Amino acid sequence: MKFDSIVIGGGMAGLSAALRLAEAGQKTLLMASGQSALHFSSGSVDLLESEGDPRTALPAFMAANPEHPYSKVGLAHIAASLDDLQRHCAAQGLPLFRQERNHQRLTPIGTLKATWISPDTCACVTDAPAPDAILLATLEGFRDFHPELAAANLATHARFAHCRILTGEIRLPQLAEFSRNPHEFRSADIARLFDKQGNGQHDLLTDLAREISRMVQESGEPRCRHLVLPACLSLGLVGPRLAELELRTGCIIKEVATMPPSLIGMRMQEALKRRFMALGGTFLTSERVLGARYDGDRVIGVHSQNGDDQLFEADNFVLASGSFFSRGLESRLRGIREPIFNADVLSLPERDAWAGRRLFDHHPFMGFGVKTDDKLRVLRGGKPLANLYGAGSVLAHYDPIKEGSGSGVAVATGWQAAGHILSSAQ
Numbered sequence: 358m359k360f361d362s363i364v365i366g367g368g369m370a371g372l373s374a375a376l377r378l379a380e381a382g383q384k385t386l387l388m389a390s391g392q393s394a395l396h397f398s399s400g401s402v403d404l405l406e407s408e409g410d411p412r413t414a415l416p417a418f419m420a421a422n423p424e425h426p427y428s429k430v431g432l433a434h435i436a437a438s439l440d441d442l443q444r445h446c447a448a449q450g451l452p453l454f455r456q457e458r459n460h461q462r463l464t465p466i467g468t469l470k471a472t473w474i475s476p477d478t479c480a481c482v483t484d485a486p487a488p489d490a491i492l493l494a495t496l497e498g499f500r501d502f503h504p505e506l507a508a509a510n511l512a513t514h515a516r517f518a519h520c521r522i523l524t525g526e527i528r529l530p531q532l533a534e535f536s537r538n539p540h541e542f543r544s545a546d547i548a549r550l551f552d553k554q555g556n557g558q559h560d561l562l563t564d565l566a567r568e569i570s571r572m573v574q575e576s577g578e579p580r581c582r583h584l585v586l587p588a589c590l591s592l593g594l595v596g597p598r599l600a601e602l603e604l605r606t607g608c609i610i611k612e613v614a615t616m617p618p619s620l621i622g623m624r625m626q627e628a629l630k631r632r633f634m635a636l637g638g639t640f641l642t643s644e645r646v647l648g649a650r651y652d653g654d655r656v657i658g659v660h661s662q663n664g665d666d667q668l669f670e671a672d673n674f675v676l677a678s679g680s681f682f683s684r685g686l687e688s689r690l691r692g693i694r695e696p697i698f699n700a701d702v703l704s705l706p707e708r709d710a711w712a713g714r715r716l717f718d719h720h721p722f723m724g725f726g727v728k729t730d731d732k733l734r735v736l737r738g739g740k741p742l743a744n745l746y747g748a749g750s751v752l753a754h755y756d757p758i759k760e761g762s763g764s765g766v767a768v769a770t771g772w773q774a775a776g777h778i779l780s781s782a783q
């Protein structure tokens with residue numbers, strides 16, 4: 358089977374690369390072994406933790422970190438990659454929000470986290486004034502969002518000093534079926550129930566709207582118009598459902614990402630996957646790539662767990678297999694390893710030096726990963742492979758947590774890897 362390009366990995370980095378390649382008319386195959394970090398993430402795209410506009414902070418950051426993936430992409434291309442992400446999501450009915458500096462998204466425990474882009478439906482603190490009252494609510498029996506905890510943390514923020522933060526619980530008898538097995542009572546289960554019934558019928562949504570109105574009435578602040586619910590009302594595009602609820606209740610309703618599985622991240626993954634397939638791309642799931650065949654410094658094909666001896670051939674390849682979390686990198690007693698190409702990895706010889714002593718210390722292993730040259734070509738035996746590009750959290754020299762740069766790096770490097778492939782094909 359021969360393609361123009363093969364992308365290994367179906368997370369933010371792989372999708373970003375695959376979308377650009379497919380849109381440029383390349384016959385593109387994306388192979389993903391399983392879920393990506395998006396299934397566990399907020400769905401927001403962190404660019405760089407900074408006061409004010411992170412784009413203003415980036416030049417100094419890149420100058421101080423010349424090996425950082427952002428430095429290999431460049432400011433203009435980082436911006437273009439994020440614009441493309443917004444365009445692709447919008448085309449799939451998933452509008453994304455951003456302003457001219459980082460906004461703050463509400464976390465499930467009520468802390469605020471700086472980020473660059475968030476789905477429109479997310480509860481965020483923006484430049485607009487905070488409301489006088491806000492109601493954080495959950496569904497009775499749902500264990501992955503605790504309004505009281507979130508409210509207590511939110512109340513400590515100066516922006517909410519004047520704001521009355523209320524909590525509430527929605528009772529829907531239809532959810533009682535889950536109580537037989539509390540371990541199944543997850544956001545995805547509730548969402549499936551809503552999705553089964555669809556919009557606009559006299560159904561669960563009608564009961565939810567009535568319950569919301571009751572809760573607001575009983576909250577002691579009946580004029581409260583700002584409501585935050587856990588993200589559990591749809592596995593798919595939730596915008597129309599929230600709009601319908603807003604119409605019926607007169608409230609402004611936003612979502613907060615729950616503990617995993619995170620529907621907000623999953624929706625983004627699905628939207629980007631749909632877009633890729635609409636552009637003519639081929640997406641293979643449950644397809645773990647095991648190894649590659651080479652001709653000199655070129656990869657000629659990869660083989661997978663399911664493919665027996667079948668070789669998936671292409672002119673170019675993108676390695677976007679993620680970090681330890683997605684098994685793009687493996688940690689063994691004797692060191693760190695990239696399992697598909699046995700690429701060169703940045704690591705430290707002394708295992709004791711890999712992690713800090715305390716949880717919130719700096720952990721050097723976060724910056725471990727695959728080494729690349731300036732064009733993001735993956736190094737093997739000290740030399741770049743001519744047609745294999747690295748993207749996303751498999752890469753060395755960046756620490757998504759310390760820098761607040763996780764999905765920003767994934768989107769930018771995926772986009773840039775695709776750009777190098779397209780230039781080389783001209």
Ligand SMILES: Cc1cc2nc3c(=O)[nH]c(=O)nc-3n(C[C@H](O)[C@H](O)[C@H](O)COP(=O)(O)OP(=O)(O)OC[C@H]3O[C@@H](n4cnc5c(N)ncnc54)[C@H](O)[C@@H]3O)c2cc1C
Pocket residue numbers: 365366367368369370371388389390391392393394395397398399400401402403404644645646647677678679680682683684685697748749750751757762763764765767
């Ligand atoms: C739990 C968690 C939450 C996060 N939350 C955020 C957040 O809210 N905002 C943010 O900006 N960043 C967040 N990050 C940082 C994250 O690293 C990036 O956001 C980004 O999503 C990483 O994308 P990626 O495509 O590089 O890797 P991943 O999302 O990890 O995707 C890797 C893909 O490669 C596939 N794969 C792995 N090995 C193989 C193989 N051998 N063959 C085929 N496929 C393979 C996996 O199945 C997966 O599809 C989070 C990270 C984690 C781990």
